[in-house]
Amino acid sequence: MKTSKPLVVCLGNVVADHVFRVDEVPQPPSKSQAKAYHLNVGGMAANAAIAVTRLGGRAAFWGRVGGDSNADLLIDGLRSEEIDLTGMRQIAGARSPVSAVLVDRYGERAIMGYRGDGLGTDPSWLPLGMLAEAKAVLCDPRWPEGAHVALEEAEKRDIPTVLDGERSETRLLLDLVPRVRYAIFSVPGLTNYGSGARPPDALRKAVSEGATRMAAVTRGEKSTLWILRGEDTIRETPIFRIEPRDTTGAGDVFHGAFALAMAEGMEMEQAIRFSSAAGALRARDGATAHRPELEEFLREFSG
Ligand SMILES: Nc1ncnc2c1ncn2[C@@H]1O[C@H](COP(=O)(O)OP(=O)(O)O)[C@@H](O)[C@H]1O
Numbered sequence: 001m002k003t004s005k006p007l008v009v010c011l012g013n014v015v016a017d018h019v020f021r022v023d024e025v026p027q028p029p030s031k032s033q034a035k036a037y038h039l040n041v042g043g044m045a046a047n048a049a050i051a052v053t054r055l056g057g058r059a060a061f062w063g064r065v066g067g068d069s070n071a072d073l074l075i076d077g078l079r080s081e082e083i084d085l086t087g088m089r090q091i092a093g094a095r096s097p098v099s100a101v102l103v104d105r106y107g108e109r110a111i112m113g114y115r116g117d118g119l120g121t122d123p124s125w126l127p128l129g130m131l132a133e134a135k136a137v138l139c140d141p142r143w144p145e146g147a148h149v150a151l152e153e154a155e156k157r158d159i160p161t162v163l164d165g166e167r168s169e170t171r172l173l174l175d176l177v178p179r180v181r182y183a184i185f186s187v188p189g190l191t192n193y194g195s196g197a198r199p200p201d202a203l204r205k206a207v208s209e210g211a212t213r214m215a216a217v218t219r220g221e222k223s224t225l226w227i228l229r230g231e232d233t234i235r236e237t238p239i240f241r242i243e244p245r246d247t248t249g250a251g252d253v254f255h256g257a258f259a260l261a262m263a264e265g266m267e268m269e270q271a272i273r274f275s276s277a278a279g280a281l282r283a284r285d286g287a288t289a290h291r292p293e294l295e296e297f298l299r300e301f302s303g
């Protein structure tokens with residue numbers, strides 16, 4: 001079947017997010033009651049894949065889960081979003097990543113994450129042939145071995161590649177950043193990558209080597225900073241001012257939206273605006289928007 005929706009492959013993490021809404025995150029540790037609870041599909045690449053399909057693309061999620069009950073919930077969740085799971089493996093005897101997320105009344109969150117166990121690193125089973133029809137590849141830093149093979153194949157096929165430069169070991173980010181065209185960091189991720197260098201200097205470093213044509217840092221409720229290869233100027237794109245309800249996953253959704261924008265051939269400035277709007281809606285609603293809602297939001301803000 002021919003379809004005009006571009007395929008975006010999202011490789012990396014999927015996490016069972018157990019989300020508790022609380023008045024405030026208790027400090028010091030004590031026993032308290034949550035006002036609400038729900039179980040969400042989370043994880044950078046998985047959230048990004050959901051954003052891709054809701055915003056009008058087709059998404060494939062490539063990654064691993066364990067043989068536990070959290071895995072069944074994650075698979076059902078991704079399937080219900082019509083995400084292609086050809087490149088998702090369930091590893092018998094392994095445990096899926098899971099996290100406890102506490103969201104306070106200001107929409108700020110505390111996360112305790114468990115990265116899973118026994119998931120392995122071997123990427124040899126990944127369906128790389130699918131990249132023949134992909135229009136963008138997004139990776140997060142949680143499965144570097146998988147990212148290596150997918151990014152190499154994407155580069156061979158001249159497909160745009162995006163890294164979610166989220167908090168990780170410095171050596172992992174130093175290794176992954178030069179392999180992608182677009183490296184988009186969170187504030188802690190950029191600090192890890194630049195070993196504490198000032199954000200502008202760390203961004204300049206990112207576009208000075210390898211395949212990287214653009215590097216950016218998203219900064220929550222502050223503007224996004226970005227730089228193009230060959231330029232010295234740091235550019236700045238404002239955020240959309242909203243009342244945050246739950247900022248969990250805003251960055252993941254930003255990345256999914258950005259990868260889709262690249263797959264659609266959007267200009268850089270417009271792509272960052274589009275992605276910021278997607279992140280803002282996620283923070284405002286605690287849920288990922290669909291394309292018509294996003295377009296409407298963009299029109300309101302520019303009108
Ligand atoms: N409180 C907020 N108000 C408006 N936009 C937000 C808010 N929080 C996040 N966003 C949007 O989502 C993007 C990513 O959020 P950020 O917090 O930087 O990432 P992460 O979730 O990875 O920490 C921001 O650049 C911004 O565009």
Ligand SMILES: [Mg+2]
Pocket residue numbers: 166186251252
């Ligand atoms: Mg993030």
